[in-house]
Amino acid sequence: MSRKVSLKDIAKEVGVSTALVSYVLNNLKEGRIRKEVAQRIREVAQRLNYRPNQVARSLKMRKTLTIGVIVADISNPFSSALARILEDEANGIGYTVIFGSSDENPGKFNRLVETFVNRQVDGLILSPPEGAEQKLLDLQQADVPFVLLDRYYPGLDTNYVILDNLGASYTATKHLIDSGCSRVAMVSYSSELVHLVDRERGYWSALADAGRPADPALVTKVSIDNKPHMIRASFDELLKASPDGVLFASNIIATSCLSRLNQLPIRVPGDIRVVCFDETSSLDLFYAPLTCIRQPMQQMGKAAIDILVEHMSHEKEATRLKIPGELIVRD
Amino acid sequence: MSRKVSLKDIAKEVGVSTALVSYVLNNLKEGRIRKEVAQRIREVAQRLNYRPNQVARSLKMRKTLTIGVIVADISNPFSSALARILEDEANGIGYTVIFGSSDENPGKFNRLVETFVNRQVDGLILSPPEGAEQKLLDLQQADVPFVLLDRYYPGLDTNYVILDNLGASYTATKHLIDSGCSRVAMVSYSSELVHLVDRERGYWSALADAGRPADPALVTKVSIDNKPHMIRASFDELLKASPDGVLFASNIIATSCLSRLNQLPIRVPGDIRVVCFDETSSLDLFYAPLTCIRQPMQQMGKAAIDILVEHMSHEKEATRLKIPGELIVRD
């Protein structure tokens, strides 16, 4: 179509106003429009292959039926699994999703938020990086509804849906202790993001409750930029402390460290027991069955959309949801 | 902001027309506007925290600066890696990307295309499922620019960027033969999608060139819906033919089959040698280094965006790009 057909074209062809065409095509004022006219309008619309221009509609209705989603990195398996769930949930209620990856960079995060807001998204689902508090406050002041997912700032009064990271980490660590590990280690993140801090807190807490001394040599911290060779180097360092159990704070960390183990004469679970955060199908590639913490992603994604939709339709108090993780024992 | 501030608000405050405000804020007609007026406009825009409404702008300019991307499943590592590349490339030139997953379902694919077209995307990047030819013809007739990525229909005169699947598969199979495998098998797809058919053709072709008899028992085909337990079942069947080498037609197949091997007393590469389509970091989880076919995804994604942008700006002949894969030998 060299020129797209608009309501006006149909109106002209039928000999009525665009208003009437709009009513008919949107099935409004059903009883009040002559059957024959409605019929003709539908006929012509069909024949001309009319497609409503959603941009014009969005402008007029001040509603774009679009949700913006910002994750750390869409190519990360955790993010992409979540993205898929959000896509399905959003599509199911007539919304389209636009994605962005922040790379844990607050500047990039801010730019993405602004782009999405300028594009008039009806709401946002965000996994913010460190240092994005101010932008969230801006959003609140601008009355743009949003839900934090996977991460949150305890200091801010916002909607959020997160895992009970502290509890999950506690359970995982306790599992290692109960399995007979005397030197339980952790590969953690050097980040102030609360969901990550909580994972380490759960670890320390479980050790303390089991009466184990806190040994700093058993925890190594890696940068959140997730460079595999850096993670492996840190892990090598950690192994010098001879742990017989280890908790990996994310699927990325698990992948890097387990692949390193493959190159070393250290066997799982004989020499070292392992628990991974996040369940991904790729963990099955490892020779030994791996115990892991499953996040109920489906539930989290659906909750995020549900909460967002509620807050888009009317002002209300912030909804907070902390969902327990599930320890999948496989060893 | 209870009400968003518009050009009109600034114009009123400064005492000029919205036209002038628009010119100044878009840095147009620079020389022709009094310095003081321009200054005041910028000042007020800043103070009122003006954000241009992209929806209004899109309507007027008939350009949304949006690219629609449809993949098979955004949660598939291959798709999400590609998505990330497309996102970066598009953002780099001022475009936003909206994603959709077709699940290899032509009905769903068609609906996504229509949604995106109604939203007035400036162009599309598509990995179409079987049976989507008609929709592509519709797009051509409607003058909506698009580029096929990863897949194509040889019968259609469209832009596309794909891997040389036949060549890559041929090389991979030849590698197994040259490594001394006498019974090279393949786990392939029962699909008519040309990029998948080509992978099998490459396999047969390499066998023929090496003077090996074509043994149907050495090829098993799995459904493109990628159900892991089905793939494993097919693989078990295949193993009865005692192959000593095997080519996996995708990363999903590789993951399922390798995880199955972990449960069996079959060792890699001692009992069976392996080559996987697609390089993913999760392959490192396997105990043995794996030879694989690397698709130059960065190059493919960038090319797709470049071609799309060219075709969005002016009518021109279809661009076809077939990029060679790279065999990464690790065994």
Place this chain on the structure above:
DNA sequence: CTGAAAGCGCTTACAG
């Protein structure tokens, strides 16, 4: 019952 008119928030050809 039916439809003309106004307006969403922008851009830009055009007139002065």
Place this chain on the structure above:
DNA sequence: CTGAAAGCGCTTACAG
């Protein structure tokens, strides 16, 4: 040099 006016393609309050 400067800016009023028209218009992108819709929706809907309102008047007849």
